[in-house]
Amino acid sequence: MKELQKIERFEIRLSGTGGQGLITLGRVLGHSLALGHGYNVTQTQSYGPEARGGSSRADVVISSSAISFPKTENLDLLVALSQPACNAYYRFLKRGGVLLVDSELVQHAPTNQFVGLPFTKLAKDKIGNELTLNTIVLGAVTHLLAFAEPRIVRKSLEETLPPKILALNIKAFNLGLREAKRHLGEAPEIWQTAAENGAEEDMEGFED
Amino acid sequence: MAHRRRRKRKELFAQGNEAVAQGALLAGCSFYAGYPITPSTEIMEIMAQRLPRIEDGVFLQMEDEIASMGAAIGASLTGRKAMTATSGPGFSLKQELIGYACMVEAPLVIVNVMRGGPSTGLPTSPAQGDVQMARWGTHGDHPIIVLSASTVPECLEMTVVAFNMAEKYRTPVILLIDEVTAHTREKITIPHEDELEVLSRMQPAVPPEWFKPYAEAARGVPAMAPIGQGYRCHVTGLTHDQMGYPTSRPDEVNEFMTRLFRKIDNYYHDVVLVDEYCLEDAQYAVVAYGCVARSARHAVDQARERGHKVGLLTLRTLFPFARPAVERLCMQCEHVLVPEMNMGQISREVKRVNNGRSRIRTLNRVDGQIITPSEILKAIL
Amino acid sequence: MSDVTKLIHEYLRHNKKFPHVFCAGCGHGIVLGSLVRSVHALQLPKDNVVIVAGIGCSGRMAVYVDFNTVHTAHGRALTFATGIKMANPELNVICVMGDGDALSIGGNHLIHAARRNIGVTALVLNNQIYGMTGGQCSPATPQGDMSMTSPYGSLEQPFDTVDLAKAAGANYVARSTSFHANQLDKLMQEAILHPGFSVLEALTPCPTQYGRKNKFRHVVDMYNWLKKNTVKVEKWKEGDSRIPTGVFQNLDRPGLEERYAELRQSLQPQE
Numbered sequence: 001m002k003e004l005q006k007i008e009r010f011e012i013r014l015s016g017t018g019g020q021g022l023i024t025l026g027r028v029l030g031h032s033l034a035l036g037h038g039y040n041v042t043q044t045q046s047y048g049p050e051a052r053g054g055s056s057r058a059d060v061v062i063s064s065s066a067i068s069f070p071k072t073e074n075l076d077l078l079v080a081l082s083q084p085a086c087n088a089y090y091r092f093l094k095r096g097g098v099l100l101v102d103s104e105l106v107q108h109a110p111t112n113q114f115v116g117l118p119f120t121k122l123a124k125d126k127i128g129n130e131l132t133l134n135t136i137v138l139g140a141v142t143h144l145l146a147f148a149e150p151r152i153v154r155k156s157l158e159e160t161l162p163p164k165i166l167a168l169n170i171k172a173f174n175l176g177l178r179e180a181k182r183h184l185g186e187a188p189e190i191w192q193t194a195a196e197n198g199a200e201e202d203m204e205g206f207e208d
Numbered sequence: 209m210a211h212r213r214r215r216k217r218k219e220l221f222a223q224g225n226e227a228v229a230q231g232a233l234l235a236g237c238s239f240y241a242g243y244p245i246t247p248s249t250e251i252m253e254i255m256a257q258r259l260p261r262i263e264d265g266v267f268l269q270m271e272d273e274i275a276s277m278g279a280a281i282g283a284s285l286t287g288r289k290a291m292t293a294t295s296g297p298g299f300s301l302k303q304e305l306i307g308y309a310c311m312v313e314a315p316l317v318i319v320n321v322m323r324g325g326p327s328t329g330l331p332t333s334p335a336q337g338d339v340q341m342a343r344w345g346t347h348g349d350h351p352i353i354v355l356s357a358s359t360v361p362e363c364l365e366m367t368v369v370a371f372n373m374a375e376k377y378r379t380p381v382i383l384l385i386d387e388v389t390a391h392t393r394e395k396i397t398i399p400h401e402d403e404l405e406v407l408s409r410m411q412p413a414v415p416p417e418w419f420k421p422y423a424e425a426a427r428g429v430p431a432m433a434p435i436g437q438g439y440r441c442h443v444t445g446l447t448h449d450q451m452g453y454p455t456s457r458p459d460e461v462n463e464f465m466t467r468l469f470r471k472i473d474n475y476y477h478d479v480v481l482v483d484e485y486c487l488e489d490a491q492y493a494v495v496a497y498g499c500v501a502r503s504a505r506h507a508v509d510q511a512r513e514r515g516h517k518v519g520l521l522t523l524r525t526l527f528p529f530a531r532p533a534v535e536r537l538c539m540q541c542e543h544v545l546v547p548e549m550n551m552g553q554i555s556r557e558v559k560r561v562n563n564g565r566s567r568i569r570t571l572n573r574v575d576g577q578i579i580t581p582s583e584i585l586k587a588i589l
Numbered sequence: 590m591s592d593v594t595k596l597i598h599e600y601l602r603h604n605k606k607f608p609h610v611f612c613a614g615c616g617h618g619i620v621l622g623s624l625v626r627s628v629h630a631l632q633l634p635k636d637n638v639v640i641v642a643g644i645g646c647s648g649r650m651a652v653y654v655d656f657n658t659v660h661t662a663h664g665r666a667l668t669f670a671t672g673i674k675m676a677n678p679e680l681n682v683i684c685v686m687g688d689g690d691a692l693s694i695g696g697n698h699l700i701h702a703a704r705r706n707i708g709v710t711a712l713v714l715n716n717q718i719y720g721m722t723g724g725q726c727s728p729a730t731p732q733g734d735m736s737m738t739s740p741y742g743s744l745e746q747p748f749d750t751v752d753l754a755k756a757a758g759a760n761y762v763a764r765s766t767s768f769h770a771n772q773l774d775k776l777m778q779e780a781i782l783h784p785g786f787s788v789l790e791a792l793t794p795c796p797t798q799y800g801r802k803n804k805f806r807h808v809v810d811m812y813n814w815l816k817k818n819t820v821k822v823e824k825w826k827e828g829d830s831r832i833p834t835g836v837f838q839n840l841d842r843p844g845l846e847e848r849y850a851e852l853r854q855s856l857q858p859q860e
Binding site: 239241260261265266268270271272274275276277278279280281282283284285286287288290304305308394435436437438439440441443444445446451453456 | 602604605606635636637639641644651652655656657658659660661664665668669670671672673675676677679680687695698701849852853856
């Protein structure tokens with residue numbers, strides 16, 4: 001097995017509206033990082049009425065060492081698939097963190113430092129099934145996370161999804177991965193840019 | 209040992225509730241009766257799926273929380289390892305029969321996934337408001353074992369411990385977890401059967417005509433004859449003599465009551481489980497349990513990074529209270545912080561034990577949110 | 590030895606400190622006698638018989654008989670019985686409850702036991718009052734009757750155990766009285782043998798609590814009342830104010846434990 005990339009503590013929030021499949025997305029991502037990759041992972045989520053129709057979220061914390069606090073406090077990656085979710089959670093994104101949005105559904109990002117793909121549109125037009133939205137996002141997130149192996153995530157999809165919908169979802173996953181590569185650039189560069197922007201913001205803050 | 213080939217263990221990315229169900233099955237639980245209630249329902253759902261598939265496994269959805277307790281005790285009397293799980297309001301309803309189980313010394317595991325209360329409260333939010341209720345909820349003086357778990361792997365582990373203690377001491381055991389622990393997903397590893405200590409209740413060693421069902425056999429714990437195997441015992445919630453028949457003779461009543469307490473006291477050091485973290489040189493200690501213990505551990509790490517000598521005592525057994533461990537802490541540390549998601553239910557135990565030696569501070573939160581590491585850190589520094 | 594003495598020796602617990610708790614004239618002993626005679630007639634092994642009792646005068650019946658006996662909490666006997674039967678379907682589980690037990694605090698358990706058709710025999714000893722606590726109004730106390738908690742006469746309409754059990758879907762529903770001992774024996778045996786959930790109501794007089802407050806001067810008056818005011822269901826007609834006795838429901842739905850065994854069989858991995 002390949003040596004694992006060392007991760008200090010990496011926090012992800014997947015947010016949007018109920019029905020976008022965010023909880024499943026969080027579960028598959030967590031499953032893959034914990035069992036497939038071998039990281040320490042905790043995954044939590046919003047519950048109850050909150051999870052139906054209203055805003056919905058799943059959080060994933062990843063680390064090479066044992067995770068004590070299971071929830072998120074400072075996000076490294078915020079995925080926002082709706083405008084209200086983006087507004088509500090942007091403030092938890094830490095300096096140098098990356099914001100990934102659905103570029104059609106989030107028209108007014110609270111910052112100009114973000115990356116976006118039209119996930120919902122891709123699901124509709126390219127896959128022909130809006131329900132595959134979350135798997136396309138999983139592809140894009142896998143691309144963004146330098147420590148995530150597409151091959152292993154794909155295998156986790158096979159382990160967690162019912163066979164009936166597997167082929168379609170593998171297609172969606174590959175699409176997300178491809179689109180992210182084509183439009184967002186290589187992962188290290190994205191994080192590099194974000195870190196530089198974060199540092200600049202720090203400087204600006206200092207001037208106040 | 210070193211040469212033995214390591215067999216692959218099954219790994220799951222599972223919620224705390226699922227880990228409880230897995231732990232129960234590993235411990236030999238073959239009977240579940242319950243009633244749906246958030247946030248414990250997943251335990252019931254998994255048992256509904258698994259139990260009919262295992263030999264002799266019985267799953268029952270009962271008409272209410274009380275009925276679930278009754279059915280579980282009934283099954284326990286036939287020799288089964290039985291469990292029920294619930295949350296706040298359901299736990300209130302179960303109280304009378306928890307006392308019955310104490311009285312007839314029926315081994316049984318009751319899981320309570322704590323949510324915000326009182327009453328319907330906050331069904332989907334975490335809290336730790338049922339701690340003193342777990343100890344004192346049923347009427348009448350009685351001993352009881354209350355355990356807790358703070359991580360998903362611990363949920364599995366402590367459920368096995370709960371069954372073992374229930375069987376060994378012939379008593380109901382309450383496992384208190386909270387919504388955060390119940391719904392967090394983490395990796396759990398399913399141990400092989402031979403890696404796990406699984407205990408079962410002691411059976412009579414004498415023929416029926418010589419058997420006294422409530423005479424002590426092992427340091428206060430009587431042997432238990434399952435219904436239907438020729439012993440034809442009487443089981444009653446009335447105070448009973450050694451034969452199990454009702455009595456109000458003061459000498460017999462006193463003998464029974466003192467044995468009930470003694471059987472737990474005798475094993476105090478086996479029953480009380482704590483985790484000590486960075487306590488050797490600590491000048492400041494945090495006492496925590498459940499999900500808050502995770503926040504506390506994070507805060508302790510952060511404080512240590514900044515050069516503060518902080519340690520953590522995590523209570524896995526809430527009752528009987530870990531008096532020796534806390535006493536030692538109070539002697540050693542000037543300050544003890546007790547963060548909990550209630551207005552001070554374990555801190556009152558810590559204060560009772562402290563006896564003025566150390567300064568006990570509390571950090572309370574009752575808004576349905578977990579206490580964060582930064583809040584604890586702020587309280588320490 | 591007479592037959593009765595033989596039965597006493599065979600089925601009563603000698604090491605239990607007799608005398609029993611029942612008052613003079615109480616009908617509960619007759620029902621207990623009927624239970625013992627029925628178990629004997631059916632030749633059920635004592636080790637396989639489980640008596641699960643609630644709280645109240647009827648609940649005390651369990652301790653005297655040499656079976657597996659469980660004296661549970663008030664109203665909850667059926668829940669324990671359900672757990673015992675599901676955990677070990679080989680056992681003959683007989684649940685003994687009073688009217689307060691079965692119809693009031695445990696009313697929910699009664700209708701749900703009937704709905705899920707668990708293979709338990711429920712004996713409801715209806716004396717129309719809470720006896721052990723000193724004569725308070727029960728859900729079986731007839732409207733207008735006196736008790737410690739209805740000193741001006743009960744305002745509420747009582748439950749009819751038979752109608753309730755029938756409507757809830759019990760497999761077998763019957764009623765008898767402690768006056769009609771032969772009929773009671775016959776129905777008791779049927780109720781025990783019948784698969785699924787059986788309910789047998791036994792009307793039994795409580796001279797101490799109910800009789801005294803409701804103008805029954807002698808115990809015998811209460812037995813006479815039972816004789817006069819009951820009629821076999823076959824002879825009962827609409828409008829008859831007497832209480833019908835006999836068998837009211839006789840279905841053959843499989844018991845829950847049988848259905849569960851089938852489910853478990855169907856889930857076995859195919860060889």
